[in-house]
Amino acid sequence: MRWHRLENRIVALFIVLILLVQLAGFVAIRKAIDENARASIRDELIIGERVFLRLLEQNADKLTQGARLLASDFGFRQAIGTDDRGTITSVLENHGARIGATLSMLIGTDQQIKASTQAYPSADLQRSALELVTKGADTNGASETVIVDDSLFQIVAVPVRAPVVIGWIVMGFPVDQKLISDMRALSSLQVSVMVSTRGGQWQQDVSTLPKEESGMLMHRLPQKPDTSSFIPQLTIGDNDYSARLLVLAKGSSNQSAVAVLQRSISEAVAPYRRLQLILLTISVIGVVMAIFASAFVARRITRPLRLLADIAKRLGAGDYRARIEIKGGDEIGKLADAFESMRTGIANRELEIRRLAYWDPLTDLPNRVQFATLLNSAIERAKASNGQCHILMMDLDRFQHVNDVLGHSFGDSLLREVGRRLEQQLERENDKVARLGGDEYAILLPATDVTEAIRQAKRILQSLEMPISIGDQTVDLGAGIGISGYPENGQNSDTLLSSAEVAMYVAKRRGSGFTVYDPSIDKSSQESLSLLSELRRALDRNEFLLYAQPKVELATGKVVGAEALVRWVHPEKGFIGPDNFIPFAETTGFIRMLTSWMLNRTAILCAELQKKGITLKFSVNLSTRDLLDQDLPTHFADILTRNQLSPSSMCLEITESAIMDDPIRAQLTLERLHGMGVELAIDDFGTGYSSLAYLKRLPVDELKIDKSFVMNMEHDADDAKIVKSTIDLGHNLGLRVVAEGLETLAVWHLLKQMGCDQAQGYYMSKPMPGDRFIEWLEQWKAPEMPGQSENMAI
Template structure:
């Protein structure tokens, strides 16, 4: 039998329960029978005790009557009167033989034995006879049970009157087999009469038991019983008995005579054995019926459960087609209904999950997972045929701006239209379009070489030049496309997707429309990522260096300040320019740590110069992330306090684009810095997209003209006009104007003539390490200023 099966366990449970119930009932009944039998035996022994004592009493009455008959015999009294002892002895023997007496004697009024059937009566007999005679004086006769020579006797004493008492007749009758046989016949009890010897050992007198059993009985009795008692159990041979012990006589030397009434427990229980056999038979029949009934019930229960288990296995393998047709109003039927509901629900959800897993819910195009599967299939087919396959990965331009201005709902509609337009550009049935996420799309071109892939990319870019119209809104979109192909750009889908994405971002950065992947592109990206991962370690290893570029007053030629710059001296790659790591630092947020380092180092240099009596204003650039950091003002105040610097010792430079990313938060930060007394400057003015309305509200003190306008203004009249206009604008706003990119004396004079306040550039000095800045200050000599007439000529 396989116990792991529910059917077998149900059958076993039924059988075990029935057996336990039957066993419990059998034990209870057996215990009740045993208790009732023992109680009945106890009652029988009590009644048997009364019967036995009554038999002794009746036997004593009978003997007393026999003794009285002798005492009233005329011849016996005549022989007693003449003291004819031979006649007296003969009469005692003859009469005693007739009534069963084995001991007879005549005791005179002087308490002496006048005659006896024994030549020498025992001392025990004489003593017991004299004691009995003393009792008989008042009662006209007496009887007693005594021990004579280790045997039990009933003795009687009656007076001989003529008409006064002239003597006493004492006769002894042994307690014999007849008495206990009568007791056995009347009560069905086993009777044993035992007398203890002077040595304290029991000896058999008479018993209804066999000799061996009687011997076993004597070994289990107490040596000196104090009185009548009940013995619950005695084991004799193969039977158990309950017994009643009756003390019949007490002799000298602690001798005792007892009667043991025994009732066999087995015999008492025997009438109930048939009842137990009947109960056992009923139990067996009940177990057999239970086996068949439980097997039937178990099959009724487990058959539909097995069916449900098979269906569950099919569900586990993904087969949701089979319907569950188990009917019924019971719990199994309800369970089947629940299974059917679950099957239907799982099937529907499986379809939905499969759709979500492999299809983009917005555009109903394949998603990244399905595209990777399709690409792997195309690669395997290309491996088999020795052909090629290519993918195009496309990312839309300015889509985030569309989302921000027109809303996400409009953006979703735009993505759907772009997906449909891309599908319209496919020329073959096996070509597939997928949406990878956000505004990224991919096009699979199986069995296509690079020339055809480039042609298809140009076709797609050309289609996107046609504006998209949604809800009466027209949107112009561009895109960047990356091209990668098997086998030249990768052997699997992951590699091809990764390389196509790298090429796509290069195309967007270059604005070239599309780019075919080349290993050199990836190498450059890896180098950038490597540098990015080393930025934090560079700060811990003190690999960054503080550089400074002086700022001079154009009117006097005096050095009035310097711009603090950062450089990176890599232990393996050598000198790394800021353009190679600052953008990545801004992208990752590391720029905040770098700015904090710059502020600290610049404050130390400024403090050292002040201790030498040189008071200069140092400028430090702030990034967009720095302006959004609301803790920057307090942090900067702590740096100034540590170096004993006044806020006016520093000028913080910000770009127009940094302000425009989040004007509200940027203005809050700038206002807090301005309230501290720190001067603020707008850097690279003219290259951003700032609004003059914003500039009007900003608490700035300085305007820096970008070097792209300054460097060629000597030869480009348009640049000169822009610089002049910017200087006038700054002065009209009450700002100090600083020109960047001053590289020649002629440009110096032009800026001076235009009224520009300060300048910095290679004409004065390139950026130099901070420790060399003091040495440069000592060697700086301003250029000779032109005369007034020269200025007029210029």
Template sequence: MMRVGLKWKIAAWCAALLLVTQAGGLLLFGEIGRSSAHDDAREELQTGHRVFDRMLRERTGQLTQAARVLSADYGFREALLSGDRDTITSALANHGGRISADLMLLLALDESVIASSPFDPGSTPDRLHQLIEQARRSSTQDGGGFAVVSGSLYQVVVVPVMAPLPVAWVVMGFGVDQRLMNELKGVTGLEVSFVRLGAEQPGWKLVSSTLAEPLQSELLQRVPASSIRVEPVTLSLSGHDYVSRLHAIDAGGQEQVGAVLQLSLDRALAPWQRLYREWAGLSLLGMLVALLASAFMGRSIASPVVRLAEFARRVESGEYGKPPTVARGDEIGQLADAFVHMTGTIASREARITELAYYDALTGLPNRAYFAERLDEYIREAGARSASVAVVSLDLDRFKMVNDTLGHDFGDLLLKEVARRLREALRNVRDQVARLGGDEFAVLLPDADARQALGVASRIAEAINQPMNLDGQVVDVSASMGVSACPEQGVSGRDLMRQADIAMYLAKRHNSVAEIYDPRHQDQNVERLSLLSELRKAVERDELVLYFQPKVSTQPDRVHHVEALVRWIHPTRGFVPPFEFIPFAEQTGYIKAITLWVMNAAVRQCGQWLANGLEVNVSLNISARDLLNPDLPAVFADMLRQHACPARLITLEITESAVLDDPLRALANLQALRDTGCALSIDDYGTGYSSLSYLRQMPVSEMKIDRSFVMHLLDNPNDEIIVRSTIELAHNMGLKVTAEGVESEEVLERLRALGCDLAQGYLISKPIPADALERWFRDSRWAQSPDAAPAPAVRPSTGAALVTAD
């Protein structure tokens, strides 16, 4: 590719600036000209429209005057009364000929045709009946409009024949034909088109027009279907713009007649277009002059820069010599001086840069760039020898906790020790051990397949899992590893690294030492990403639903208790179980959006129930991520106010482990939530990292026993001991107790005997929608049992939801 010199770049920039200025002015001038042309055209169209209306009124007046003269003619009335048809027909023809009328009719009082000229229409059109009725109601007893007679459109008037009462009706009309169109165009200076809408066919039909034949069909496509009385608009017909006014001139029954008046913009824009061409020519000439002048000016600037560029190319090839002498005191001279200082330091820095580019400064291991180059090299060699290459991707477990707890300096010591152990464990492949970044390492194994690499991973795990004594602090470290091999899983270095990472993250989820990549893992990741995208849309479009699982009190209680559970009915996947999307949402952090949706929906439902006379305590689950959100208490309080829901009817459930991630923030948020007036409950008690020290600090009012202890309560004495102890502990601390997973009458009776306050499970009810829950309140034996309070009448309402994987 040919390089453009600096002087020509300077010239080009000057020309470009001039071009932008000229083009901007031209565009602005063009817009002003077009706007002015539009205004002039609209004004001319308005004038033509007034002339058009006056011509139609004058034609109507001409027809009315002629019809009145005929109806007042004594001989005509005598012929009418005597039934002399020949005389009547002659009179119609004579009077019509005087004004060049195209239609003459004499109608009886029953509106049948008595005589006509110049043709017999047969029957009387419906529109004439309407005009006669209009004339009867008129004070002048005249009527006028447009009517279709024998398939042609006429401008007609209806005048009664008085003797002295009406004895017949005279109808006179001018045809709406090409002659009329040309006359209207000659007077108004506009293109004129008559259209009509009749009951016999859908859409507008063109009656006559001064437009050229190809434009007429385009015009019909742009006439509005319902009404044509609108303000002036611009219509494009075959690439030409017309300022158009669509005007309704007559409407009766199912028929409408309209006129489209148009003025071409080409004529108004012609002077401006000529000016555009002249200005463009001047702009081009100015740019050529500016280009030559700026090229001359740029030459004096470009010459020393070219010499410096030649020197820079020599430096690029490794030739460090004396820079060219540029005896100038301006910026170019300063650039030459900078070259002198630059050449003295480039050589020493180059070696250091090379080292930093391929090795990790902390551990001394090769870095990602070096590892990627060597991996691609080994893959090429293996392909030529039909051999295999394996990769082990390694990531330390809980390294972030080490950094957060003991500090980043200690984390660096840990990484150095891991690097040392990797070197010791893999002495024969030392150059192929690399630190990819953070706590990620990788091992390249030439001439090894996936199974052999899995054995190396086991050796690495043994070396890393040994306790480390760093700076007087003993820490236990483990790692998760993923294995991929070429050509079994991939044929490129990028593919192998990606596949090893996928397998490594699978090992983390399975709490295993190492996993070999399986293509199904990739499909699952793609499916999970797709599911997350669809889940976002489901929340944004309010497509999630809430189900409610009732709880029954073991003692008389007039308040209903339910737990709200989120459900997702996918439009194509069908029912998506919560365990498929809730854990994924928690991992990605999207659980916050789901929680806010659930809280708002459940609070709204609770408020609606209360407004309908039903008091229901609704429980909601709050995840660990949500509990650390400092804005959650304020958002929750706003929801309560918005939906008029008392805070006492909402119970927020949290897990024990949610507090352990950040106890100070979690406890502060719990207290802020408790200050809103809601109740707090510990969910799944006994399954997490229970801590009585945190339990006594948490402002909770309820404790939920996990289903794993309840389901085998009657079969496992240890489970009964745990349940009894939990109930006694909770009651001693002033807390209520709810038992989950109640699936038999015997378990429920035993819980009642142990003093449990609330029970929840499939024995009582599965999670159900809000409307089914309201029927459950009315009809279920659990809701109506003597041990539970009777349910008040429930009016229909809508449902809400909760974040849980139940």
């Protein structure tokens, strides 16, 4: 059967639905049967317990009557009167044999054994006999179930009167196979009598179970049952039983004797098997009927669909002449009309799609796909002639700022004007300009060496120095250009584009206008080209590690928070410091994914600490690209909600340079974050040059003094003055001030005297793996504060 066909799926759906309904009914009925059977078994066991106890009682009564018959015998009383022990012992043996007693003895009024059928009665028997005589002193005899020599016995005691009591007859009758067989015949229950040895292990006395199962039963019972109990499920071999455990006697040395009444669950549910078979037969008949009915319905539905599928194949092959003859007012008829409308419109849309696939709709320039095709053609021609070809990749400066200030419509017009200006700079017919996306452009220079490519790059940069006027607005633009060429920098379009992109970002970072790709611009020959993919793989393979550096309150030495940091352990290159990959991540935009990873891991660590009663505020650094991401507040709110954290549990740190790169967008992002209740901090304060103009308007809560001023302030008066001034500035603006780079106790005291609130540095701890942070917290001891009492007195 072809399961991908709709007709077969409809049939299968009908069958599955019926099977599910039948299965649900079958399961419900089976469950009800099982519950009813188990309830019936429980009732049977309760009744069986009563029958078994009554059977024991009747047996004791019968044995008591037999002992009384012996006690009333004149010759026996005469033998007792003459203390003829030989006659007494003989009578006890003969009479005991007639009534089934295996233990018989005569106890005198002085509680001494006068005669016994056993040469040496066991201590258990003697003790039980004397206890029973004492118990029956006020009555005409007594009976009890006791343990004698690790076996269960019923013993009876009756007085011998002539006419006063001249002694007691005590007889013991074993609870034997005949008794429990009678119980089995009366109740259909399996009966087993178990007696625990002095070592605490069960041993079988008598049982109606097969020998193998009765042996297993000993290992299923509790060691020291105190009371009778019900056992719902007792598995012995391949059979399941419900059982009732009856405590019959307790002997010395913590011995116990129990009777186990068992009812087979399988036997109890056997009468219901026929009902289940009938249900199964009904289910099979229902499934067969459903197959025929669903096949008929499915064929009527799928036939028109198959016709439409055939027409769709012809349309996909480019044949638009096929007419659709399916008529009707139902959904299939409407679908046929839609196919007819589609047939007439596909040809026109196909032309439009082809144009959009290879041309940028905004500038009418070739797009990335077509540029790659043109580049590959140029490479092939260069290979054939042993020549060269080069490409320029250009990215505009400050274009995002233009979009934010003047709007996207103006930005689109600006991109079109830049494209026209680039085309005007081309000197040869085969040179091509393409828009790769956003504000990135590429220029193809076939059969061109690197000297000519550099000249062309300078020409383009010079043309962009002229302001661009659109309407009544004039803007100045700059650009960064990366240059790569065949065969020096790659053998295919992908490699050349990647090389040019790396060179372009280097040019933008350096502000040099253009850069020719050279493997040396990275720290190793191929590291630049592979670093972005390695960063992505590192994120997927969990190669990044979360580190934390504690922050302490200077006044008390109490740990109040920590700064979260990232470290990279490469599987081949080993430990890679953040300075070796963070700048590249910021340049390529990967920093956003890295920041998201940091926020997630930091939130998880913070939540784990809070569960252990440790409440700390964790700080995470944001980059320039993070501040330009308008979705960052929403994403961060989702992280806090997922980890059940309040916004006040986190503090986000931004640098002055990140704020100054695009102050308007940065302030919008910061205001949204601050509105959520997240604290914000200015990191590395003092190393920038324009932050004071914006500091008073930014919604920040904390100011972090750069470590370059803190580390030497003990020996450099100018650094100390700068730190003091910065602390006063932060406090005057209502901000919390944190000093970075605290490495000595002397600097601690200086910062504390200056009124600094918090600090972090190597004096407390170097950054450590997050999983060791709790261990460090437990070992941290704040340093003693000399002069603290005097300061308090002042």
